[in-house]
Amino acid sequence: IMTLDHAEHIVASGKASMVSMVRALIADPELVAKARRGEEQSIRPCIGSNIGCVGQMMSTGVLSCVVNVAAAAETTVSFEPPGPAPTSKKVMVVGGGPAGLEAARTAALRGHDVHLYEATRKLGGQVAIAATAPHRADIGAITEWLTGEVERLGVTIRLATMVDPDVVAELDPDEVIVATGGTPRTDGFQLSAPVTPIPGHHLPHVFTSWDVFGFGGRATLEGPAVVFDDTGTFEAISVCDALLEAGLKVTMVGRNDAIGATLPYPPATVAAAKERLYGGDFDFIGGHYLQGITPDEVIVGVPFTERVRSIEARTVVLVTYNHPNRELAEWLAAPGDGSAPGRWTVHQVGDVTGTNGLLPAIHSAAAVARAL
Numbered sequence: 001i002m003t004l005d006h007a008e009h010i011v012a013s014g015k016a017s018m019v020s021m022v023r024a025l026i027a028d029p030e031l032v033a034k035a036r037r038g039e040e041q042s043i044r045p046c047i048g049s050n051i052g053c054v055g056q057m058m059s060t061g062v063l064s065c066v067v068n069v070a071a072a073a074e075t076t077v078s079f080e081p082p083g084p085a086p087t088s089k090k091v092m093v094v095g096g097g098p099a100g101l102e103a104a105r106t107a108a109l110r111g112h113d114v115h116l117y118e119a120t121r122k123l124g125g126q127v128a129i130a131a132t133a134p135h136r137a138d139i140g141a142i143t144e145w146l147t148g149e150v151e152r153l154g155v156t157i158r159l160a161t162m163v164d165p166d167v168v169a170e171l172d173p174d175e176v177i178v179a180t181g182g183t184p185r186t187d188g189f190q191l192s193a194p195v196t197p198i199p200g201h202h203l204p205h206v207f208t209s210w211d212v213f214g215f216g217g218r219a220t221l222e223g224p225a226v227v228f229d230d231t232g233t234f235e236a237i238s239v240c241d242a243l244l245e246a247g248l249k250v251t252m253v254g255r256n257d258a259i260g261a262t263l264p265y266p267p268a269t270v271a272a273a274k275e276r277l278y279g280g281d282f283d284f285i286g287g288h289y290l291q292g293i294t295p296d297e298v299i300v301g302v303p304f305t306e307r308v309r310s311i312e313a314r315t316v317v318l319v320t321y322n323h324p325n326r327e328l329a330e331w332l333a334a335p336g337d338g339s340a341p342g343r344w345t346v347h348q349v350g351d352v353t354g355t356n357g358l359l360p361a362i363h364s365a366a367a368v369a370r371a372l
Contacts, residue, residue, distance in 0.1 A: 045141040055264030084111035095179030097125020099350025099361040101146035106369035108153035133238035178329040182322030182351040184208035192289035200293030223248035226313040230320035232262035244280040257286040
């Protein structure tokens with residue numbers, strides 16, 4: 001139960017006399033007070049992933065929150081950014097995903113003149129992609145809220161704008177926050193054999209997760225399908241959900257021994273998805289890597305063994321580690337003569353740093369922008 005509207009409906013309908021909202025109050029402890037003041041639009045939404053709260057608490061013993069950087073750290077971190085900053089600066093944020101949006105909002109709250117650039121026609125980044133997957137719409141609540149916040153705070157937003165050094169020079173900011181994220185690799189990389197590309201990765205029936213969801217490409221779906229999960233995150237789970245919804249038989253081949261193996265405390269973060277997947281025409285093979293892809297099958301093996309097996313596949317989706325889009329940050333941070341590189345203070349936040357996840361994206365962006 002993530003919103004007061006939902007809670008109110010439950011009580012008003014007679015389904016219950018009282019509603020307990022725990023995660024929503026971790027995401028925004030001022031939820032009730034804001035609603036009483038008629039400021040519902042300012043409530044930072046919980047996305048219900050369990051990754052920061054239950055997942056972190058059960059796996060590390062430390063409570064956290066994906067969207068609230070101050071959760072369980074209130075004695076040292078304020079819920080909202082301290083402000084205003086001693087000096088107002090012109091801040092350029094490159095990338096409109098969760099890290100860029102959080103950085104832009106935080107910098108604007110500190111009184112800076114913020115300019116946000118996004119290469120596509122829509123803010124949200126990879127969260128906007130993930131939210132299109134079956135059963136994952138809730139995750140989009142945070143970037144929708146952040147989008148509303150940067151608009152409310154008067155951030156200058158430029159969509160469908162690629163940023164190169166000339167664009168940076170034209171704006172001439174004091175600070176540049178690079179939040180350009182990462183893009184799926186298409187070079188056949190897998191962690192178990194990083195030096196040797198997967199044979200057959202270039203075939204026309206081999207796609208990325210972005211292709212499946214229609215971002216940057218479009219997958220032609222024909223069953224049966226094999227999804228290779230190299231990361232153990234929700235990305236491969238969402239791809240399988242989409243393929244099952246399209247009517248395909250799906251086999252997930254995982255480098256790890258379990259579905260969602262790198263997510264904290266799987267009973268809270270993965271269990272529901274596993275039940276859903278196994279309720280469909282779905283199989284999972286763990287502890288394997290890809291030895292090759294042919295037009296009609298995938299050849300898999302177990303590292304350091306002679307075991308090899310073939311799986312029929314007319315559609316193959318490779319979910320592996322993304323390539324960080326660091327080119328702009330590296331150019332801007334290079335030593336210069338005052339007229340080109342080295343002229344601005346450059347910061348990197350989110351997946352461009354090589355991390356992979358919504359929690360580190362938002363937390364790193366908040367930390368950088370609060371320090372400006």
